[in-house]
Amino acid sequence: MTCFWNRGLTGRTGLAMVAALGLAAADAALAQQQGGAPKVSVSEAVIKPIKDTATFIGRGEAIDKADIMARVSGYLEEVLVQDGAEVEKGDILFRIERSAYEAVLESRRAELAQAEANLELASLELVRKQELFERGSVPETDRDTARANELVAEAQVRAARAAIQQAELDLSYTEIHAPFSGRVGRVEVSIGDVVSPSGSPLVNIVREAPVYVSFSLNEKQFVEILQELEANGVDRGNTESAPEVFVVLPNGAELEEKGRIAFAGNRVDPATGAVTVRAKFQNEDRLILDGAFLTVGLQSQQAVDRIVISQAAIQRDQQGPFVLVVDDSNQVQQRYIATGDVQGTGIIVLDGLTNGETVVVEGLQKIRPGVEVDPVMAAQSGE
Numbered sequence: 001m002t003c004f005w006n007r008g009l010t011g012r013t014g015l016a017m018v019a020a021l022g023l024a025a026a027d028a029a030l031a032q033q034q035g036g037a038p039k040v041s042v043s044e045a046v047i048k049p050i051k052d053t054a055t056f057i058g059r060g061e062a063i064d065k066a067d068i069m070a071r072v073s074g075y076l077e078e079v080l081v082q083d084g085a086e087v088e089k090g091d092i093l094f095r096i097e098r099s100a101y102e103a104v105l106e107s108r109r110a111e112l113a114q115a116e117a118n119l120e121l122a123s124l125e126l127v128r129k130q131e132l133f134e135r136g137s138v139p140e141t142d143r144d145t146a147r148a149n150e151l152v153a154e155a156q157v158r159a160a161r162a163a164i165q166q167a168e169l170d171l172s173y174t175e176i177h178a179p180f181s182g183r184v185g186r187v188e189v190s191i192g193d194v195v196s197p198s199g200s201p202l203v204n205i206v207r208e209a210p211v212y213v214s215f216s217l218n219e220k221q222f223v224e225i226l227q228e229l230e231a232n233g234v235d236r237g238n239t240e241s242a243p244e245v246f247v248v249l250p251n252g253a254e255l256e257e258k259g260r261i262a263f264a265g266n267r268v269d270p271a272t273g274a275v276t277v278r279a280k281f282q283n284e285d286r287l288i289l290d291g292a293f294l295t296v297g298l299q300s301q302q303a304v305d306r307i308v309i310s311q312a313a314i315q316r317d318q319q320g321p322f323v324l325v326v327d328d329s330n331q332v333q334q335r336y337i338a339t340g341d342v343q344g345t346g347i348i349v350l351d352g353l354t355n356g357e358t359v360v361v362e363g364l365q366k367i368r369p370g371v372e373v374d375p376v377m378a379a380q381s382g383e
Contacts, residue, residue: 038371041362041378042326043310045353049303053341058215058247058296060288061278062208064180067201071173072096076193081203083186087178094202096174096195105167112160119153126150182207206290209283213247213259215296216274222264225298245279248295249287257281308346310378313359314339323353324360324367326375332360334369 078095081087129146132138178184185204189195195202217225225243245259259281268275279296281288288294313323322336337352353359360367361378 037330037374038363038366039374039376040326040360040364040367042358042375043313043361043378045307045309045349045355045357045359047305047355048308048343050306050308050341050343050348051299051303053297053299054221055248056215056217056296056298058213058279058294060290060292060294061212061214062182062206062290063210063212064182064207065290066179066205068093068176068179068184068203068205069197069201070094070096070176070195070199071197072101072170073196074100074174074194076189076191076195079187079189079191081184081187084183086183087181087205089178089181091178092175093178093184094176094189094195096176098171098174101167101171101174105164105171108160108163108167112157112164115153115156115160119150119157122146122150122153176202178205180205180207208286208290211281211283211288211290212262212278213245213281213288213294213296214276214278216269216272216276218274219268222275222277243298245281246297246299247281247288248297250292250294255281255287257284306340307349307353307355308343309349309353309359310361311342311345311347312361314347315364324364324369325353326358326360326373330372330375332367332369332371332373 074096076094077097079093080095081091081093087093126143126146126149129138129143133140133143182205185206187203188200189202243261245261247255247259249255259279261277262280263278265276309323314321315323320336321339322334325333325335327333335352338350340348340350342348358375360373360375363373367373
């Protein structure tokens with residue numbers, strides 16, 4: 001008779017094993033008393049072509065966003081936009097009182113008329129001085145003075161025209177337009193406020209669609225992606241053939257819409273050792289907000305064969321995830337595994353199982369390792 005103590009199982013370890021074997025035997029005996037081995041649902045570990053996925057923390061970034069400022073000072077006469085409204089490029093958002101700027105424009109036009117009259121007079125004076133100089137009636141200095149006066153008058157006309165352009169520009173700034181289509185935030189001013197270029201923003205506007213999602217890759221990940229793109233003949237400069245990107249929203253739901261990488265940085269940040277990457281989403285449902293934190297996922301271009309099992313087979317203890325495997329003799333074995341990404345109702349197994357092995361998915365509470373069972377095939381993982 002072989003003695004367990006001679007195999008190195010001493011003290012508590014030996015007692016634990018004896019107890020476990022006794023418990024398993026008791027379970028088997030109980031099952032037989034109740035009418036045979038307990039029935040359990042099982043499924044096979046199968047190999048499926050899977051595209052590897054890597055996830056990162058990203059952040060939504062509006063393509064266009066701006067604080068709307070007053071470009072001239074004045075009394076705010078009209079507020080034509082409401083909090084959170086959708087606006088189109090060119091829509092009038094605010095009106096500043098125009099009367100003061102209209103008066104300045106009229107004054108500048110009067111100055112131009114005066115300058116043009118002075119130019120006409122200077123030109124006539126130059127003609128007379130030139131005739132008199134040619135007859136020898138006036139010295140050359142008089143003719144030169146008249147020519148200089150004409151040049152001064154011409155400069156005054158150009159200055160007056162420039163002043164009119166500035167006055168017209170200031171008058172146009174009394175109407176504040178949306179620089180692009182988007183959604184405005186909270187309106188920060190009211191009718192009657194005095195606004196100025198040095199004051200606070202009147203409102204902010206954000207273009208919601210399309211939108212960028214920025215995230216960072218470490219050097220190793222970035223190089224691996226570049227190598228995969230090159231191996232698959234993908235043109236890095238062609239955004240249409242760039243890898244697809246998916247995002248998981250803050251509420252945990254995956255966005256159905258996929259984006260594409262639109263930009264990758266040309267340098268590694270020495271502080272973080274990372275490269276900034278930016279993906280572009282059409283954001284048709286406006287679910288990606290500027291500044292929102294998101295989970296960003298990248299999939300490999302080529303599928304790799306992976307073992308997949310049903311998530312229902314996974315159990316956990318202090319040592320990690322494990323499954324109960326039914327062997328060829330219908331005996332239950334405990335097997336610790338390393339898991340990967342979730343695939344529908346299945347999950348990738350990176351280590352611990354081989355293709356075709358059978359795992360228990362239902363009836364786990366009725367069995368223990370070492371017990372004989374009556375397996376019934378269930379639907380395969382991911383189906």
